[in-house]
Amino acid sequence: MIETKSAGGPLVGMIRSVGREANKSYAFVERGWYLTKRYWAWELVWIVYNVVNALSITFIATVPSVHLTPAQVNQFILYLAIGTAVWTYVSVVFDNVTETVTMERWEGTIEYTFMAPVSRLTHMLGTCLFALLHGLLLTALQLVVLGLFFHLDLSQANWGMTLVILLTGSISLIGLGTVSAVLPMLFTERGAQMAYIIRAVMLLVSGVYYPVTVLPGWLQAFSKVTPTTYMLDGLRQSIQGVPVHNVQQPATISMLWPDIWPLLICGVVLIPLGQYIFHLAERYAKRTGKLKRNG
């Protein structure tokens, strides 16, 4: 049991400390992977549902219309395909986080997770990291299937910028995922379903299937404070390109900056805010005895 003090300054100590926390975070990623393997049939159902849902929405773009040129139809297909892909990504992230906490409540393991020497930041980062990886994988699979059905014009895509938008947007999703995890923690039976409210509002105001400009003014105000609005806009521009003198051009970082900086601010605000809300909920649960399942 005895550990001798190792050589090295504060930097080495800090690196080791980060390494330890990363190992603890990985516990949640590994657990998520194990659970996904064991619930493989449910995973299959979820993949089929998402792909069918994405196809049924993207087919709307192919409805014959006198107003759209073939090039515009292709752009519309890509517009909806990106919308469904981002929505799948957001849905998988939220479902993973809330379902994991719900499962922990049902099985009673949440007491053991909360009793372990793990910071809540490490806990939620690990849980959300698995959810993000899982979401990315399912979304990529969905896009591959969509590519078999439709001509997706990716000639103007800037994949580097797509990655930047995806990463900055995902930071905000960790914060929102942490907030949504509070609901199943406090309400075992219906908490996960209550978290749908957060998703539903995001679906309405983020411009998943239509530009936010079609919304009434007061709803557009909600769009401005929702990170998925900027994520969708940034991803669409980075994949579809940006019109310059009526010609589509690959998006540059300066062109996407109006989407990047709000995403960065959302991330910086939402992660600590999510942690604070989770901390308050955890204190409430510990005061009122809501963590226990049995005994």
Place this chain on the structure above:
Amino acid sequence: MAILKDELEQSSPSVPSSLTQPPEIKLPGRKTPLLSAEELAELDQHDALVIDHVSKHFVKSGGMRLFRRGDAQKHGHKIVRAVDDITLTIHRREIMGVLGSNGSGKSTLIRLISTLLIPDKGTVEVFGHNVVTEERAVQRLINRVSVEAAFFRKLSPLENLLYSARLYGIPAGEARQQVFEILTRLGIKPDRIRQPLENMSRGMQQKVAIARAFLTAPILLLLDEPTTGLDPRSKQDVQVFVRELRDTHDATILLTTHDMDEAEALCDRIAIIDGGRIVALDTADALKRRVAEQQGLDREATLTEVFMTYTGRDWEEDEAEEEDDDE
């Protein structure tokens, strides 16, 4: 005569040697320490557990409680005093037994120590660390086994325990080796270690829960009715493990149990808890002598008699009461 003697030996029920002689079980040593040498030296300066005038009540109601205690009573909600002004000190390397009827506050007390509940009044300190203000420091020193084995039941014992080990900073390779060592010594066959827990009996699941706590070699181990549902052999295996954890790892153990023999065999001191309060606290022998004197017995009282004297009830009454509560 020689033939008759042989026949008698063959026909008489044989007692398994494992029940007459405790099995030799060696607790696997942790290679990766949770605590530094300085931290371990500091532990010696404190009692393992100091519970000082701790109280915890719950409001029994359907929804969220948005009002204070006084208001709850006004609104007709039932207030349950689960722990009522308990003061208790457990010394390092001591095994303390807590006996109490169902609903007497044993599990609440353990949850308060485990950082899973916040006391309404009083303080709980584990090796000098306050469970509310120094939560993480306490969590590094403790682990708990509850009466219900809580796991991801779709996952195997190995997967569940690897998850737990990582949370306590144990490298996966080391944890994997320890999981196999501890579980096989607790009587779980190696091929079951990779099978989903949902296919295991309750007793086997409880053994995995015990292994989860032993895996982290805690300095303070909280055992909440750990052997409930285990067969006699498994109970004995667990008891040997508990003793060994104390003897070889300097662990302090708080054990709640309904098994009087277990309490007597394992515990240095016993506290009897009733209605959330400690009503008796001493060694088993001292408690038995005291009750024998009180009742004018010409023999030593049994621990069951001690329990009934201090709680004013027996186990059957407890169970009947619990059934009424369920209704």
